[in-house]
Amino acid sequence: METNVVQVVNVAQAKSDGVQAFIMHHMQDSPVWAWTPSIHTTMPFGLTINAVMMLGVALLLIVCLGLAARNQDPVPTGLRNVLEFFAKYIRNEMVIPFLGEKDGRKMAPMFCTFFFFILVMNLAGLIPCFNTATANLSVTAALATVTLFFMVFGAIHKTGFIAFCKGFAPPGIPKPMLLMIVPIEVISMFIRIMALAIRLFANMLSGHLVIYSLLGMIVIFGFYALPALLGALGIYLLEVFVSFLQAYIFTLLSAIFIGERYHPAH
Amino acid sequence: MEDAVQTQAVTEVAVAGGHEQQGGQPGLMHVDGFMVGLTWTTFLLLSLVLYKVAWKPILKVLDQREKSIRDALDQAEKARVEAGAAEIRNRQLILAAEQESRKLVADAKISAQETAALIRNQAEQNARLLLQEARRDIEAATEQARIALRQETTDLAISLAGKVISANMDSDRNRALVNDLEKELKRP
Numbered sequence: 001m002e003t004n005v006v007q008v009v010n011v012a013q014a015k016s017d018g019v020q021a022f023i024m025h026h027m028q029d030s031p032v033w034a035w036t037p038s039i040h041t042t043m044p045f046g047l048t049i050n051a052v053m054m055l056g057v058a059l060l061l062i063v064c065l066g067l068a069a070r071n072q073d074p075v076p077t078g079l080r081n082v083l084e085f086f087a088k089y090i091r092n093e094m095v096i097p098f099l100g101e102k103d104g105r106k107m108a109p110m111f112c113t114f115f116f117f118i119l120v121m122n123l124a125g126l127i128p129c130f131n132t133a134t135a136n137l138s139v140t141a142a143l144a145t146v147t148l149f150f151m152v153f154g155a156i157h158k159t160g161f162i163a164f165c166k167g168f169a170p171p172g173i174p175k176p177m178l179l180m181i182v183p184i185e186v187i188s189m190f191i192r193i194m195a196l197a198i199r200l201f202a203n204m205l206s207g208h209l210v211i212y213s214l215l216g217m218i219v220i221f222g223f224y225a226l227p228a229l230l231g232a233l234g235i236y237l238l239e240v241f242v243s244f245l246q247a248y249i250f251t252l253l254s255a256i257f258i259g260e261r262y263h264p265a266h
Numbered sequence: 267m268e269d270a271v272q273t274q275a276v277t278e279v280a281v282a283g284g285h286e287q288q289g290g291q292p293g294l295m296h297v298d299g300f301m302v303g304l305t306w307t308t309f310l311l312l313s314l315v316l317y318k319v320a321w322k323p324i325l326k327v328l329d330q331r332e333k334s335i336r337d338a339l340d341q342a343e344k345a346r347v348e349a350g351a352a353e354i355r356n357r358q359l360i361l362a363a364e365q366e367s368r369k370l371v372a373d374a375k376i377s378a379q380e381t382a383a384l385i386r387n388q389a390e391q392n393a394r395l396l397l398q399e400a401r402r403d404i405e406a407a408t409e410q411a412r413i414a415l416r417q418e419t420t421d422l423a424i425s426l427a428g429k430v431i432s433a434n435m436d437s438d439r440n441r442a443l444v445n446d447l448e449k450e451l452k453r454p
Contacts, residue, residue: 027294029301051304058312066319072327080324087324109321113313138298142305205294 012220019216026212027205029136035129054133057120065116087112094252098259103158107150107258115251118143122204122243126236134246135204137197144197147254151189155261167264189257196253203246207239422447 029048033041043052068079076084095111096104125132133139156164168185169178214232217225426447
């Protein structure tokens, strides 16, 4: 009897370790794409799953948005209507309030690309067999450094180097205090960018981790854990919402950060 | 035995995932330079292409639509202001017309009263003249009648005196003659 219990516990422990290994493997980027347990594809040119997902999403966006934009009906319908809604919202509500009318209109296309690129990468990861490219820190860090690029070089180009440096010294602060404040401001700029990257990465990663963990319970406990399917479904639906939310937050924060550097007086 | 079961379970689960566990994989927090570069390149190219094929035409149409809506609203506002001004102008015109008509009526009343007074005065004057003329006519007629009567009386008296003298009658007869003359005079 005791031997049987120990055996069951050991099997469960072993399955748990296996599930953990499975989850960790699927969370990490890999050059091998596992379509089914038996069908694997090794990516060419040293690409990884996330790289292919990202390139696929980019291609999909170019095709879909390009086709939708060709529709020149005076009354927009379908995808064109959705695109116009998002483009207008991003430009008028997220970009112009922080970058001003002139810069906002000029940079709105880049923020629209930010939003749709991140959104579609987030949503693509919810399709079975596909991966979430934004659950890869390299991808989110690269996107965040685009924001950093505009915060530094865009601001220098717009305001000049002196004004850019003065932006780190809040007005009205006594000069001795600047020795402490300026480094903090400089560091905070980089910390914001790191937070931007990690926020998107962690949110997308955690959602998938929870879904995999709930499904892993079925592997470990068998039919007893079937209710976990409902939990996984709930988390899956929540992930759809989180995909939109994170794309929105990343775009909005990028606009805010760049706007702060473009208009340091504000 | 236990080791065999454990190994079998791990293998089953790992195979179900499509892979055996791989050692030495980078951690989740690892930042891969190739991936970063690829993301930059992809984002840059995607931004340029989407700007050309999607955002530029869409935002241009949005701007045009916004402009047309703003123009239409401006025109509507302008029309509303013009309509308001026209309404004020019309009200002023109506007010002026009412004042003018009231003035015309008042003037007409005054003019009518003056004309009536004038006509009445002329009528009174005419009546007075006619009356005076009538009186003068009556007086003249009366005078003529009086003259005629006197003449008739004189003629009668002379006639009577002639008859008296020629008839040579007594006093009773004279009285009777006078009475007859009186009766004759009283006859119309």
